[in-house]
Amino acid sequence: EVQLVESGGDLVQPGGSLRLSCVGSGLTLSVFWMNWVRQVPGRGLEWVANINPDGSLKRCVDSVGGRCSVSRDNAGNSVSLYLDTLRVEDTAKYYCVAWSTTAYWGQGVLVTVSS
Amino acid sequence: EVVLTQSPLSLPVPLGQPASISCRSSQRLVSSNGATDFAWIHQRPGQPPRRLIYAVSHRDRGVPDRFSGTGSDSDFTLSITRVEAEDVGVYYCMQHSFWPHTFGQGTNLEIK
Numbered sequence: 001e002v003q004l005v006e007s008g009g010d011l012v013q014p015g016g017s018l019r020l021s022c023v024g025s026g027l028t029l030s031v032f033w034m035n036w037v038r039q040v041p042g043r044g045l046e047w048v049a050n051i052n053p054d055g056s057l058k059r060c061v062d063s064v065g066g067r068c069s070v071s072r073d074n075a076g077n078s079v080s081l082y083l084d085t086l087r088v089e090d091t092a093k094y095y096c097v098a099w100s101t102t103a104y105w106g107q108g109v110l111v112t113v114s115s
Numbered sequence: 116e117v118v119l120t121q122s123p124l125s126l127p128v129p130l131g132q133p134a135s136i137s138c139r140s141s142q143r144l145v146s147s148n149g150a151t152d153f154a155w156i157h158q159r160p161g162q163p164p165r166r167l168i169y170a171v172s173h174r175d176r177g178v179p180d181r182f183s184g185t186g187s188d189s190d191f192t193l194s195i196t197r198v199e200a201e202d203v204g205v206y207y208c209m210q211h212s213f214w215p216h217t218f219g220q221g222t223n224l225e226i227k
Contacts, residue, residue: 035216037164045156045164045207047216061215095163099211102176103154103166 002026009109020081022096030074033099036081038092086113121219127227128198136222138208140189146212159204
């Protein structure tokens, strides 16, 4: 069975940082563009970051800009998202998404930024 | 940033009837390699999203053939020939021709 399992979600104070991880099983992540998409509860979807298969191209959306870093470990079949200087508006469920001619989504992990 | 505008935002449909959702882009979605990187995403209540259609018209594995995607340039449509109960939820169009990748606002399909 193909699975993407995210971890690292937590309640964090504003200004704090967090690393989210995503591990694949039943699929080889090295052939996929790996992505992070977030969703504020009850709201729509926002593409946060992505990284190409060999890790040479990494991008974060402007709303997280320099506070964001995405990386991958193809040998470990995993990808990570690091968010710094967290804001209340970063509160959301974060999904790991493997994207190619097939696409797989994880179940998501909740990040809550609150004092 | 590419803005995707969906219509309608709410779509009540009787079981067995057809449905369609429109998505209009603020610019042509043909990328530098000539591809149109446009997809449709479905999210059932309480579930993670799932891709239904990629590259405008290609159904993902396991997606019933009652779903079809059409369109080009900046105008796209998702059609369902006969709505079934499992089709409820929110449908999003999205583009990954240009960074940042963007989603439409979502269309909530419910059974009338």
